Amino acid sequence: DTGVSQDPRHKITKRGQNVTFRCDPISEHNRLYWYRQTLGQGPEFLTYFQNEAQLEKSRLLSDRFSAERPKGSFSTLEIQRTEQGDSAMYLCASSFGQGPYGYTFGSGTRLTVV
Amino acid sequence: SQKIEQNSEALNIQEGKTATLTCNYTNYSPAYLQWYRQDPGRGPVFLLLIRENEKEKRKERLKVTFDTTLKQSLFHITASQPADSATYLCALTSGSSNTGKLIFGQGTTLQVKP
Numbered sequence: 001d002t003g004v005s006q007d008p009r010h011k012i013t014k015r016g017q018n019v020t021f022r023c024d025p026i027s028e029h030n031r032l033y034w035y036r037q038t039l040g041q042g043p044e045f046l047t048y049f050q051n052e053a054q055l056e057k058s059r060l061l062s063d064r065f066s067a068e069r070p071k072g073s074f075s076t077l078e079i080q081r082t083e084q085g086d087s088a089m090y091l092c093a094s095s096f097g098q099g100p101y102g103y104t105f106g107s108g109t110r111l112t113v114v
Numbered sequence: 115s116q117k118i119e120q121n122s123e124a125l126n127i128q129e130g131k132t133a134t135l136t137c138n139y140t141n142y143s144p145a146y147l148q149w150y151r152q153d154p155g156r157g158p159v160f161l162l163l164i165r166e167n168e169k170e171k172r173k174e175r176l177k178v179t180f181d182t183t184l185k186q187s188l189f190h191i192t193a194s195q196p197a198d199s200a201t202y203l204c205a206l207t208s209g210s211s212n213t214g215k216l217i218f219g220q221g222t223t224l225q226v227k228p
Contacts, residue, residue: 004157031213031214033215033216035218040122040220040221041220041221042118042203042205042218042219042220042221043158043203043216043218044218045215045216045217048213048214048215050213055213056213056215091157091158093157095214101163102148102150102160102161102163103148103158103160103216104160105150105157105158105159105160106157107155107156107157108155108156108157110155
């Protein structure tokens with residue numbers, strides 16, 4: 001592993017469509033985070049996985065958002081019935097263990113809802 | 115309410131000078147604070163982490179200070195280079211968090227002119 005991979009890099013979708021993003025973290029990292037970032041702002045926390053368990057979700061994560069991390073490996077973030085306000089960069093990050101370590105972020109998926 | 119504030123105005127400095135970026139926070143008791151660099155269209159890259167009981171941390175041309183009384187962190191880049199031009203994000207983890215999630219400031223854009 002050389003880093004965190006995210007796919008796709010860019011996604012343009014029509015309002016009302018469903019989209020799914022994938023994140024492949026560094027293999028030995030047990031912690032995985034999803035963040036959302038809009039222009040001129042810092043990343044906002046969406047959800048956190050420790051191994052396969054989703055342990056925290058932000059109030060930003062409406063019912064239209066769902067995330068999974070089967071078998072504690074890759075993770076997917078799905079947005080149903082997309083809205084224009086969902087347009088943002090979706091970032092995945094992973095880290096190791098219980099200690100305070102810096103995250104490794106992926107390059108993100110840029111979502112544009114038209 | 116909880117806030118993390120970074121100077122939203124871009125910082126423009128001349129090559130060779132020291133850049134100093136500020137991160138202030140309110141209503142948090144962070145266990146540790148991190149600094150990240152972000153280039154346009156890319157995910158943040160971890161630079162430095164400093165714990166609440168540490169006053170200062172250095173890494174090559176980078177130096178971070180952490181004053182829990184003032185609720186402030188300063189990030190210094192000495193002998194700045196045009197390649198240091200980027201957006202710099204501070205992020206903290208609350209002492210009460212057991213997920214390690216980071217709360218980010220909005221970032222400060224640094225422009226180093228040759």
